[in-house]
Amino acid sequence: MRFLTAGESHGEALSGIIEGFPSGVNIDIDYINTELARRQMGYGRGQRMSIEKDEINIISGLRKSKTTGSPISFIISNLDWKNQKEKLETEQDILNPRPGHADLPGFLKYRQESVRNVLERSSARETAVRVAIGAFAKIFFKQFSVFFLSFILQIGNVKIDEQIIESCIKRNFNPYKNKKDWDFVSMIENSLLRCPDQGANSKMVKLIKKTSLEGDTLGGTFRVIATGLPPGLGSYAHWDRKLDAKIASSLMSIPSVKSVGFGKGFFSSGIKGTDYHDEIFFDKNLGFYRKTNNAGGIEGGMTNGEPIDVTVTAKPIPTTMKGLNTVNIITKKKSLSFKERADVCAVPSAAIVSESVLAIELLDSFMDKFGKDNIEEISQNYENYIEYLKKI
Numbered sequence: 001m002r003f004l005t006a007g008e009s010h011g012e013a014l015s016g017i018i019e020g021f022p023s024g025v026n027i028d029i030d031y032i033n034t035e036l037a038r039r040q041m042g043y044g045r046g047q048r049m050s051i052e053k054d055e056i057n058i059i060s061g062l063r064k065s066k067t068t069g070s071p072i073s074f075i076i077s078n079l080d081w082k083n084q085k086e087k088l089e090t091e092q093d094i095l096n097p098r099p100g101h102a103d104l105p106g107f108l109k110y111r112q113e114s115v116r117n118v119l120e121r122s123s124a125r126e127t128a129v130r131v132a133i134g135a136f137a138k139i140f141f142k143q144f145s146v147f148f149l150s151f152i153l154q155i156g157n158v159k160i161d162e163q164i165i166e167s168c169i170k171r172n173f174n175p176y177k178n179k180k181d182w183d184f185v186s187m188i189e190n191s192l193l194r195c196p197d198q199g200a201n202s203k204m205v206k207l208i209k210k211t212s213l214e215g216d217t218l219g220g221t222f223r224v225i226a227t228g229l230p231p232g233l234g235s236y237a238h239w240d241r242k243l244d245a246k247i248a249s250s251l252m253s254i255p256s257v258k259s260v261g262f263g264k265g266f267f268s269s270g271i272k273g274t275d276y277h278d279e280i281f282f283d284k285n286l287g288f289y290r291k292t293n294n295a296g297g298i299e300g301g302m303t304n305g306e307p308i309d310v311t312v313t314a315k316p317i318p319t320t321m322k323g324l325n326t327v328n329i330i331t332k333k334k335s336l337s338f339k340e341r342a343d344v345c346a347v348p349s350a351a352i353v354s355e356s357v358l359a360i361e362l363l364d365s366f367m368d369k370f371g372k373d374n375i376e377e378i379s380q381n382y383e384n385y386i387e388y389l390k391k392i
């Protein structure tokens with residue numbers, strides 16, 4: 001499956017094309033729009049989120065709400081365009097690049113006249129398209145009881161009590177089947193910051209308020225998880241088929257992401273082998289299983305049947321009202337960095353985007369193993385594999 005995204009933050013619209021999505025999948029537009037609304041939420045988002053009501057307008061690839069196997073194309077209108085278009089045509093060239101964004105390298109690479117051309121495309125606004133594409137992937141995975149979840153671990157210097165989560169995230173985590181799991185998900189979805197620790201959530205809200213008043217911004221860390229996948233997606237056979245490498249690359253492409261760690265991630269270095277590796281057990285109902293998941297669900301570039309579990313760190317947003325030291329690209333005179341309306345903290349939004357990005361990568365590997373053409377055919381191939389796993 002291939003996809004393209006296009007569009008600028010304050011242009012007329014964003015657009016996306018998905019090529020290679022299987023036929024026969026019923027697409028619920030309301031579900032896609034709910035996913036787009038999830039991305040807009042999160043305490044600390046900028047004023048833009050009160051202007052936009054991101055909704056998908058699908059213009060090809062579906063008939064009678066079902067995918068046909070032809071390219072799916074769609075647009076997401078930028079409601080703010082009508083407010084901004086005059087300004088964007090007449091404003092002075094922006095020549096004081098923001099440290100931390102694409103401004104200076106982008107200006108130099110494309111020989112721009114203004115940083116405006118860079119920031120319009122490098123903006124995190126683009127992620128609305130990938131959330132829409134990820135929603136198609138999540139709709140596909142619903143048929144296979146694959147569930148996606150994300151939640152905040154840290155914002156600024158405020159961390160959650162990770163004991164809270166350990167008892168919740170386990171191998172057979174499935175909100176579709178277990179009420180306790182559904183309640184855990186509901187608590188996250190209803191929190192201002194997608195934070196499973198209500199005490200920490202309040203401290204984070206206070207920190208975001210304080211930081212905003214200081215004219216500064218905040219980053220943070222979140223976890224993104226996918227449960228219900230069989231072992232054997234991806235491959236050890238060639239470097240570019242290793243599923244963890246593909247997932248890491250996609251997660252790193254989310255604006256503001258600076259680190260990605262599977263399972264114990266950065267903390268893997270401090271653990272000895274006999275404590276780290278997830279020992280293998282067998283049960284006639286569970287099949288092969290582990291009691292730990294330090295590997296984050298992937299071994300040798302392939303899913304191992306445990307939840308895909310990735311910890312992601314996002315840097316603080318580069319657009320600060322306080323401003324940062326920079327240089328006017330043309331005069332070389334010292335200056336303060338360009339500022340315009342922006343978010344103070346977009347970490348919960350990045351967590352939502354990571355669910356979609358993970359779903360897209362997993363869908364590609366799922367189809368690589370079980371077929372690409374039609375959902376019923378893929379489902380038959382999947383069931384054959386599950387039967388094989390039960391019989392070995």
Ligand code: EPS
Pocket residue numbers: 009046047048080122123124125128255317318319341342343
């Ligand atoms: C965003 C919309 C835009 C982006 C913002 C994310 O908001 P505004 O129109 O207020 O600029 O700027 O992205 C950033 C803050 C950034 O630094 O990239 C959205 O829809 O997510």
